[in-house]
Structure formats: structure tokens, C-alpha cells
Amino acid sequence: MTNLGPIGAATRTDDTAVLAELEQLGYGTLWLPGGEGDAPARVSEAVRATRTATITTGIMSVDQVPAADVAATYTKLAESHPGRFVPGLGGAHGAKPLATLNAYFDALDPVVPATARILSALGPKMLRLARDRAAAAYPFLVTPDYVASAREIVGPDTGLAVLLTVVADADPGQAREKLRDSGLRFLSGVPGYVANFRRMGFTEDDVANLSDRLVDGVTVWGDFDTVVRRLREYQAAGADQLVIQIDALPRDWWSALATAITG
Secondary structure (H helix, E strand, C coil), X not given: CCCCCCEEEECCCCCHHHHXXXXXXXXXXXXXXXXXXXXXXXXXXXXXXXXXXXXXXXXXXXXXXXXXXHHHHHHHHHHHCCCCEECXXXXXXXXXXXXXXXXXXXXXCCCCCHHHCEEEXXXXXXXXXXXXHXXXXXCECCCHHHHHHHHHHHCCCCEEXXXXXXXXXXXXXXXXXXHHHHHHHHHCCCHHHHHXXXXXXXXXXXXXXXXXXXXXXXXXXXXXXXXXXXXXXXHHHCCCEEXXXXXXXXXXXXXXXXXXXXX
């Protein structure tokens, strides 16, 4: 299992000085956007701007980024900065996503081993694919109970890196509205997320109305101590790494969160 460290930072920044700062603060993995066409170039810049952090993508879509491009970037960085780039992959949206991903992994196998790639995964079939063909699974918008169930599926040797949206606001109404507007409203209409919400026990009304119960179940909000307690629930459930969407958080929280989770 690739050691990603207990805490990672998901960021959209292009500022390499910020990436270097996050590394120095204790974020063992830096998760860059994978949806843009320039993801391989951004990965290379991030690796050169940092010293030890793992650089990954959350996520590069296998429908958009050819396996040859991923392999070429991995090969180049493995020569100059071995072990620093771990591709985060997913986004197979066709009629047969499992077949698409397996074929993609087949193409990567000669260059990018399973121990050096991460798979975005929610449902049981994707989690089993991550177990068999990746170093870690990367779920998003999930509960601690989901994490415990996912751990049973992937077993002890596959990592679980859980992406979490965190809002630094102790006012329930304000925090929940910020969370609804942070991407949850859009993703609640995406079939894969809807199916996973239902698997986790949320009702159709919960999903349609983005109920407080759903928001509270799959996100993190509150004052600093409340947020840390909530994050530790995910750790206790079996998450190897907590991936924090860092950009909207107060700057003074960056160091404090890293210390609280790694200390």
C-alpha cells in the first residue's frame, strides 16, 4: 500500500509557493485537479516545486486523458523524482465503466504499477477494482459508516483516502448553505453519487432537498475543535488519509489541522 500520510490537501491553486507551504505544514499528499487537459503539466510543476510530498490528481478522467499520456508523465518523473507522482484516476462514464477502467489499467501496467495509482471509487464494484488494481480508493461525500464498510471491502492492504469538504463555520444554517453551494447541489444530481447516497441510507427526499441530515452526514463543519472531532471519526472508521479541500479554509487552520491530525 502506498503510504500517502494521514492528511492530504486538495487544492486548485497554481501557486507553487502555496504547494511548498502545504508540504512544509505536514500535508503528505497534494491533490491537484485532474479534470483539466493540462493536468500532466501541472503535476510536473508541483513535483519540481516540492521536495517530498506525494503529488496526485483528484482525478484524471480515463475518458479524457489517454493512458499513454499518464505513462509518459509517470516515466519522466520516475526518472527525475522517483516515487513522487501517483496518478489518481477515474471518470469512466460509458456503458461499461469497469471494462473501460480494466483496459486502461492494462495499458498502464507495463509502466505504472498498481502500487503507484489511485482509483476514485464509491460503489462496491469500484471498491473491489481499487482493491485489485490500485494502491488506494478515493471516495467523496461519504459517512464514517461508509468508510468502515469500504474498509471491509478493500481489506487491510489497500489504502482509503477520503476526500472531505470542510466549512469553518459554527452556525448551522450558514454552514449547511455553504456546503450545499460548494458542489453538493450539483453532485446530488449525478447518478453515481445519488446511488451511493441511497446505499448509505439516505432517502429520496434527503437527496432531492439536500436535507440537513444528508449535509451533516457527508461533510464536516463547525468550529475548529468540532471539525477535528468529526475528522477523527473518519480516521477511526478506517480512513488512511483525510484529504481536506483546503482552499476555502482560513489560512491559520492549515497548520493547525495538519498538527491535530498527524500529532
